[in-house]
Amino acid sequence: xxxxxxxxxxxxxxxxxIALGLVMAREAMGxxxxxxxxxxxxxxxLWFAAGLLALCGALVxxxxxxxxxxxxxxxxxxAVIMAGLLLSVFTLEPFGFIPAAAVLFLLTAHGLGSRSWMxxxxxxxxxxxxxxxxxSKGLGLRLPAGTLFT
Amino acid sequence: xxxxEQLLQGFAGAITLENLGWSLLxxxxxxxxxxxPGIGPALTIALLLPITGYLEPTSAFIMFGGLYYGAMxxxxxxxILLNTPGESGSIITAIEGNMMARSGRGAPALATAAIGSFxxxxxxxxxxxxxxxxxxxxxxxxxxxEYFALMILAFTxxxxxxxxxxxxxxxxxxxxxxxxxIGIDELTGQVRLVFGYxxxxxxxxxxxxxxxxxxxxxxxxxxSRKELREVTVEAVGGSLWMTREDWRRSWKPWxxxxxxxxxxxxLPAGGTEIPTFLSYFFEKKLSRRPEEFGKGAIEGVAxxxxxxxxxxxxxxxxxxxxxxxxxxxAAILLVAFQQYGLQPGPQxxxxxxxxxxxxxxSLFIGNAMLLVLNLPLVGLWVKLxxxxxxxxxxxxxxxxxLGVYSVNRSTFDLGLLFITGLMGYLMRRFDFPVxxxxxxLILGPLAEQNLRRALSxxxxxxxxxxxxxxxxxxxxxxxxxxxxxxxxxPRTA
Numbered sequence: 001x002x003x004x005x006x007x008x009x010x011x012x013x014x015x016x017x018i019a020l021g022l023v024m025a026r027e028a029m030g031x032x033x034x035x036x037x038x039x040x041x042x043x044x045x046l047w048f049a050a051g052l053l054a055l056c057g058a059l060v061x062x063x064x065x066x067x068x069x070x071x072x073x074x075x076x077x078x079a080v081i082m083a084g085l086l087l088s089v090f091t092l093e094p095f096g097f098i099p100a101a102a103v104l105f106l107l108t109a110h111g112l113g114s115r116s117w118m119x120x121x122x123x124x125x126x127x128x129x130x131x132x133x134x135x136s137k138g139l140g141l142r143l144p145a146g147t148l149f150t
Numbered sequence: 151x152x153x154x155e156q157l158l159q160g161f162a163g164a165i166t167l168e169n170l171g172w173s174l175l176x177x178x179x180x181x182x183x184x185x186x187p188g189i190g191p192a193l194t195i196a197l198l199l200p201i202t203g204y205l206e207p208t209s210a211f212i213m214f215g216g217l218y219y220g221a222m223x224x225x226x227x228x229x230i231l232l233n234t235p236g237e238s239g240s241i242i243t244a245i246e247g248n249m250m251a252r253s254g255r256g257a258p259a260l261a262t263a264a265i266g267s268f269x270x271x272x273x274x275x276x277x278x279x280x281x282x283x284x285x286x287x288x289x290x291x292x293x294x295x296e297y298f299a300l301m302i303l304a305f306t307x308x309x310x311x312x313x314x315x316x317x318x319x320x321x322x323x324x325x326x327x328x329x330x331x332i333g334i335d336e337l338t339g340q341v342r343l344v345f346g347y348x349x350x351x352x353x354x355x356x357x358x359x360x361x362x363x364x365x366x367x368x369x370x371x372x373x374s375r376k377e378l379r380e381v382t383v384e385a386v387g388g389s390l391w392m393t394r395e396d397w398r399r400s401w402k403p404w405x406x407x408x409x410x411x412x413x414x415x416x417l418p419a420g421g422t423e424i425p426t427f428l429s430y431f432f433e434k435k436l437s438r439r440p441e442e443f444g445k446g447a448i449e450g451v452a453x454x455x456x457x458x459x460x461x462x463x464x465x466x467x468x469x470x471x472x473x474x475x476x477x478x479x480a481a482i483l484l485v486a487f488q489q490y491g492l493q494p495g496p497q498x499x500x501x502x503x504x505x506x507x508x509x510x511x512s513l514f515i516g517n518a519m520l521l522v523l524n525l526p527l528v529g530l531w532v533k534l535x536x537x538x539x540x541x542x543x544x545x546x547x548x549x550x551x552l553g554v555y556s557v558n559r560s561t562f563d564l565g566l567l568f569i570t571g572l573m574g575y576l577m578r579r580f581d582f583p584v585x586x587x588x589x590x591l592i593l594g595p596l597a598e599q600n601l602r603r604a605l606s607x608x609x610x611x612x613x614x615x616x617x618x619x620x621x622x623x624x625x626x627x628x629x630x631x632x633x634x635x636x637x638x639x640p641r642t643a
């Protein structure tokens with residue numbers, strides 16, 4: 001079997017799952033189990049999940065190793081949307097809900113193939129403002145108004 | 151008092167202006183989210199959890215029940231008129247119903263789906279009425295060992311029956327169990343998988359995981375697949391009044407679909423997808439015109455649509471009588487019960503009888519509302535399908551962010567949303583089922599609790615799981631479930 005006939009993303013994913021299992025096993029090893037709980041202590045389920053992840057990760061990796069590459073997936077769209085989400089983590093509190101959510105709306109629409117920037121921005125601002133008023137005034141959820149300008 | 155009397159009392163409780171209002175709100179919202187691709191009942195109920203903290207439990211559950219039923223109705227509309235299913239239970243409808251719509255028979259397809267859903271929902275709810283008390287009687291004999299074995303069965307069936315490979319289902323389950331372990335262990339006070347973040351001490355909120363896996367994951371996946379974005383909405387062709395021939399060809403598939411759907415939902419056997427596939431398979435076998443299947447056979451819409459609604463009613467049996475969720479939505483409903491300090495199971499029927507029976511009665515009422523809401527008003531709902539996808543998903547992410555942030559008023563949760571969203575995307579990209587992850591997240595801690603209780607009662611003797619007959623049977627079933635797909639796989643395509 002040549003390397004070009006491997007499904008590299010799936011192989012890497014399998015290795016990633018094994019790595020997660022190892023992280024959990026390391027956590028389980030760091031727990032001092034008091035002898036009272038020696039039967040099923042706090043580490044038992046960690047070990048179980050760690051073992052299951054490592055085993056399944058190995059199967060995923062093997063499947064990826066032995067199968068042809070899958071059809072292509074675009075990465076630009078998801079990357080733009082993920083950038084939008086990450087941005088919202090840092091902008092929501094300083095800038096407030098309305099601008100942060102409007103930008104998230106704009107980037108999500110762009111990631112899904114929309115190229116009408118002005119329309120999307122307008123809809124994003126209106127939608128975020130309506131949601132803000134509805135939920136903060138109507139239902140009493142406290143949403144950030146933004147601390148940067150006050 | 152027998153089930154019928156209690157049900158009548160439930161109707162007395164459900165037919166108040168307020169409760170009818172909650173039911174109407176639930177079924178309308180359910181139809182709405184069922185029609186919109188990308189969001190489903192599990193996600194919506196999760197997002198509503200923080201808001202419903204202010205509501206009376208009865209009102210909240212009437213709304214959630216209506217929402218769960220409504221989503222199944224709505225998703226059939228999407229499946230028939232758009233070539234993508236609104237929910238996973240409507241995958242088959244998306245094949246056969248869309249074919250009918252393309253050949254100008256969209257209206258009869260919608261009608262047979264809606265009436266079939268009504269028939270199945272009504273019979274299913276009736277079965278729920280009489281079966282749930284029976285299961286409750288059995289469940290009184292259950293101790294921690296039996297509950298632990300039952301949860302193992304739920305884990306293995308969810309992992310084995312959903313998705314393409316058992317190991318993929320198990321990966322999803324293990325990820326869910328791992329997420330459920332994060333935070334302080336209640337029994338020992340041990341901190342697990344926190345990695346120094348104080349925000350993780352209380353564990354990850356279910357809302358964050360559900361929104362990440364369902365809404366964000368789906369959005370990223372659609373963005374990565376161009377062909378998923380190019381969809382055409384078929385016109386509602388034909389008459390909504392089915393012809394005599396349509397009725398004649400539909401009524402048996404409705405009943406057979408119900409007979410398949412209810413037990414699959416009620417047994418911990420993987421929710422709504424499998425019975426729809428089986429129903430389609432049976433209708434094709436039984437049809438005198440099998441050549442029509444794949445080109446728009448009405449039986450292929452009637453059967454599966456009845457099956458998925460009956461399965462939804464079936465799922466409520468183990469949820470209410472045992473506290474055992476067998477689908478992602480049921481798992482989130484379990485959390486909703488816990489939020490009110492209610493523990494589904496035999497105690498729920500004893501301590502909160504009126505709530506349970508009012509809920510069941512309102513499911514009958516909601517089901518009737520849905521028929522009205524979906525048949526004459528279908529033209530209104532179809533307009534929703536014309537919302538351009540970029541705007542639809544933009545809106546979904548705005549409301550997701552709002553919902554996740556408002557749980558703890560913390561941007562840390564938004565960071566977690568980013569991570570779980572990426573997880574949801576990868577799971578779709580590599581064809582891992584999402585539901586086992588949600589079930590693992592919610593049942594994992596409960597399984598751990600019951601395992602510890604069982605072992606402390608038996609003073610550390612592991613043999614309790616084998617010497618208790620019910621537990622033994624459940625564990626044997628679990629092993630069979632895991633091995634079954636290796637030897638036998640229902641051909642679905």
